[in-house]
Amino acid sequence: MLAVLVGVVILHLTEMIILIISTSVNAWRTHEGRSYHLWDGCSQTNGYKCNDINDADWLQAVQALMVLATLFCMLSFIFFLCQLFTLVKGGRFFFTAVFQILSSLFVMSGAIIYTVIGPESQKNDSYGYAFVLAWLAFPLTLISGFIYIILRKKE
């Protein structure tokens, strides 16, 4: 049915947008109104100097995982479009599903690492909207991956 196709595509595009926003925007955590992380570690700027939060070994891991998740989501969308036109009748979209599930695993790992290790909580600290988006992207991509497993192509 056309409705299923449109729904699946809209879901995938939504996840891609969410992942792109969550990865690129520096708003995983806010401190006194100023948001920072993943790419900008300043908690506050006094004049020209930037107070770095902490040594960011784990932060680089989160960066890498989020970038990989976004990349794999985009790749799975491309593969979905490819497989849509080249798959046999009745075939399943395994390739797409694999990439989508990998993407959800990467997002999950990144979000978990950030939650568990995370920057030291100071007063007036709170999680930013990009962090929420990352946690939202994980179940969405997982569900989408499972949908691709049970999806079949019709003539």
Next chain:
Amino acid sequence: MPLDLTHSLHSQVSPSLFLSLVLLVSALSQAARRGRQTEAMLTLLVLTAVVLLSAAPRSDAIVVYTGWERHALVGSDVRLSCSFFSWRWTSEDVTFSWSYRPDGAKDSISIFHYTGGAPYVDNKGPFRDRLEFVGNPARRDGSILIRNLDFSDNGTFTCDAKNPPDIVGRPSSVRLLVFEKVPIQAGVITGAIIGVVLGLLILVVAIYYLMRFLVARRVFSLSMSKHGKKGKGKEGSQQRQKPKVPLVYLSF
């Protein structure tokens, strides 16, 4: 180091250079007249090279080289290198001087001076008993070694070298950053993780396609020996299935 073409062309065109230029231009015109293309191109190339080399700045400007930034751990030693480029030979009156400006301060103090063949290190300032001259002035190297670094040594070190009569030039600065522990540079781990995962992905895909190719080749050779043209027919029917609007449905 700007290319001062007019200045160099006016001052440095020596008679020998002029003669060689004339010879090259005549050779070029002869080769062009005879229609020998390769010869003409080669002479043109040599001519351009000679013109460019002669137009290189021969002004009496000295260029000082130091690093841009140096990172070091607390308590360790750091070697700050300083070298210079000059068209003249290294004179005996070559001088090196280092000065230090702490982070946030406006003034700089002189901490090292080499002149008249002898080095003079700081014996009153912040680097007394910690500074050592490890350079070789004859080789245009004016490097210093600072021992037992502390956080208060963060700052900018400026090296000024003079090679009389080549004295016009800008001093060069190197910034010293003293760390508690060596920080992982931004992006190293990120790049490593992304690279490894993508590499594994490409490897898996390559292996998958290789297996499929090998299996297909074996199946093809088997079917060729047994069934003849039947195998090719099946592949053709598979490719015909390309609908205009492909539809999908869910099924467990």
